[in-house]
Amino acid sequence: MTTQGKVTVDLSVSLDGFSAGLGQSEDRPFGADGGDGWGSKLHAWAEDAEEMRLQLEMLGQTKAFIMGRNMFGPVRGEWDRPWNGWWGDNPPYHGPVFVLTHHAREPQVMEGGTTFYFVTDGIESAFKQAREAADGGNISIHGGATTVNQYLAAGLIDELRLRIVPITLGAGTRLFDGVGQLDLEQVESRDAGSFMHVTYRVLS
Amino acid sequence: MTTQGKVTVDLSVSLDGFSAGLGQSEDRPFGADGGDGWGSKLHAWAEDAEEMRLQLEMLGQTKAFIMGRNMFGPVRGEWDRPWNGWWGDNPPYHGPVFVLTHHAREPQVMEGGTTFYFVTDGIESAFKQAREAADGGNISIHGGATTVNQYLAAGLIDELRLRIVPITLGAGTRLFDGVGQLDLEQVESRDAGSFMHVTYRVLS
Ligand SMILES: NC(=O)c1ccc[n+]([C@@H]2O[C@H](COP(=O)([O-])OP(=O)(O)OC[C@H]3O[C@@H](n4cnc5c(N)ncnc54)[C@H](OP(=O)(O)O)[C@@H]3O)[C@@H](O)[C@H]2O)c1
Ligand SMILES: NC(=O)c1ccc[n+]([C@@H]2O[C@H](COP(=O)([O-])OP(=O)(O)OC[C@H]3O[C@@H](n4cnc5c(N)ncnc54)[C@H](OP(=O)(O)O)[C@@H]3O)[C@@H](O)[C@H]2O)c1
Numbered sequence: 001m002t003t004q005g006k007v008t009v010d011l012s013v014s015l016d017g018f019s020a021g022l023g024q025s026e027d028r029p030f031g032a033d034g035g036d037g038w039g040s041k042l043h044a045w046a047e048d049a050e051e052m053r054l055q056l057e058m059l060g061q062t063k064a065f066i067m068g069r070n071m072f073g074p075v076r077g078e079w080d081r082p083w084n085g086w087w088g089d090n091p092p093y094h095g096p097v098f099v100l101t102h103h104a105r106e107p108q109v110m111e112g113g114t115t116f117y118f119v120t121d122g123i124e125s126a127f128k129q130a131r132e133a134a135d136g137g138n139i140s141i142h143g144g145a146t147t148v149n150q151y152l153a154a155g156l157i158d159e160l161r162l163r164i165v166p167i168t169l170g171a172g173t174r175l176f177d178g179v180g181q182l183d184l185e186q187v188e189s190r191d192a193g194s195f196m197h198v199t200y201r202v203l204s
Numbered sequence: 205m206t207t208q209g210k211v212t213v214d215l216s217v218s219l220d221g222f223s224a225g226l227g228q229s230e231d232r233p234f235g236a237d238g239g240d241g242w243g244s245k246l247h248a249w250a251e252d253a254e255e256m257r258l259q260l261e262m263l264g265q266t267k268a269f270i271m272g273r274n275m276f277g278p279v280r281g282e283w284d285r286p287w288n289g290w291w292g293d294n295p296p297y298h299g300p301v302f303v304l305t306h307h308a309r310e311p312q313v314m315e316g317g318t319t320f321y322f323v324t325d326g327i328e329s330a331f332k333q334a335r336e337a338a339d340g341g342n343i344s345i346h347g348g349a350t351t352v353n354q355y356l357a358a359g360l361i362d363e364l365r366l367r368i369v370p371i372t373l374g375a376g377t378r379l380f381d382g383v384g385q386l387d388l389e390q391v392e393s394r395d396a397g398s399f400m401h402v403t404y405r406v407l408s
Contacts, residue, residue, distance in 0.1 A: 015366075196402055
């Protein structure tokens with residue numbers, strides 16, 4: 001038996017639990033969250049140098065990624081216009097990224113080792129492919145909440161890292177929606193001044 | 205003009221935002237939250253000595269309290285059986301407590317300076333009475349979430365102290381329900397090991 005890496009989640013959430021506001025678009029990747037475009041309030045942590053360092057460290061320790069097609073981009077329904085993600089020609093993943101969607105598409109090879117694979121046969125299939133690709137390394141269930149909630153409900157997440165941002169949104173995509181009762185263990189916290197970063201281990 | 209005290213909230217919430225589970229009863233004051241009676245998981249902070257000290261300090265700085273009748277007790281509808289709160293003959297408030305309800309009842313004088321007043325004409329009336337009684341001192345909007353949410357929506361809260369407990373409940377009474385968009389400022393945090401205690405100033 002080979003050792004299996006950790007399955008982690010890393011999300012920013014508003015104090016009322018949303019990881020995106022309503023009305024996501026190409027100009028406003030996080031939807032209506034009181035900010036503007038990449039000046040999104042949920043994404044403001046990216047201006048914190050230590051937080052960015054932690055984020056890059058986490059990405060470096062991760063060997064495969066799973067995300068929903070809404071996190072991948074603003075194209076909905078058929079892939080009727082060119083879209084290769086928000087991150088330019090050389091995305092920060094440097095490994096396989098499995099994108100959940102109901103709309104089949106050929107794999108998209110990027111620079112720097114990132115390849116986007118489009119998975120149309122569900123979360124278990126994406127998980128199995130990510131496990132194989134990670135080869136004992138960590139997997140990140142990378143977002144958004146619709147995707148994370150399915151993996152939480154399936155009991156497949158080991159660790160949840162949350163940046164808790166001091167805003168409420170009132171509407172949007174909500175972490176834990178439909179997940180039910182979980183017991184977690186608080187394992188680490190960091191007061192970043194303008195937000196909290198808290199890490200939880202999922203117990204059951 | 206007299207100086208006005210702060211209006212504070214002090215609540216324990218699950219990671220998915222609930223301050224009580226479903227099915228509150230006399231044996232289970234916090235409803236179904238995975239714990240048992242006063243062994244409630246939302247209430248487990250009370251076993252932390254430093255947290256208890258902070259709580260008593262906060263109570264001591266508070267001159268008037270407002271709570272919903274569900275926080276006051278498990279009696280619903282008419283006051284058809286004797287009930288003077290969960291806290292015995294000498295409740296920890298030592299001042300006026302304004303209980304919001306649609307069911308009129310005479311004031312209930314307790315030992316140690318606590319009197320429960322039952323307010324049937326709404327949150328603004330209770331607030332006005334609490335301001336007068338506090339005479340420039342702090343007011344606590346003491347819970348539950350149904351009551352706190354009304355005061356948040358009305359823009360009457362200055363400070364929100366949350367104990368964020370590492371469980372999810374999936375159902376219950378939710379803090380921020382119906383409140384919409386708020387901007388807050390994170391002013392203080394305490395990692396209590398098994399939960400986080402974070403204080404926010406409400407900006408708008
Ligand atoms: N706050 C943060 O840290 C953070 C992190 C990541 C993302 N975000 C934000 O979150 C938003 C996106 O999150 P989201 O929750 O709306 O969506 P998402 O999880 O990124 O994507 C959902 C979509 O993925 C596809 N999908 C998901 N599960 C599937 C399954 N089991 N089988 C087949 N397809 C499946 C479906 O698309 P189709 O049916 O259309 O193919 C579904 O509509 C964006 O605004 C993004 O910017 C925030
Ligand atoms: N986690 C924590 O830190 C914490 C703190 C406090 C309480 N709790 C828990 O929270 C639960 C109670 O909270 P809750 O949100 O269910 O209820 P609540 O806010 O304590 O009480 C709601 C009730 O108060 C009355 N009320 C509220 N607003 C009113 C208004 N504007 N006018 C007239 N009456 C009004 C109504 O009762 P009637 O119409 O029946 O009169 C309403 O059903 C309990 O399980 C308690 O143990 C938890």
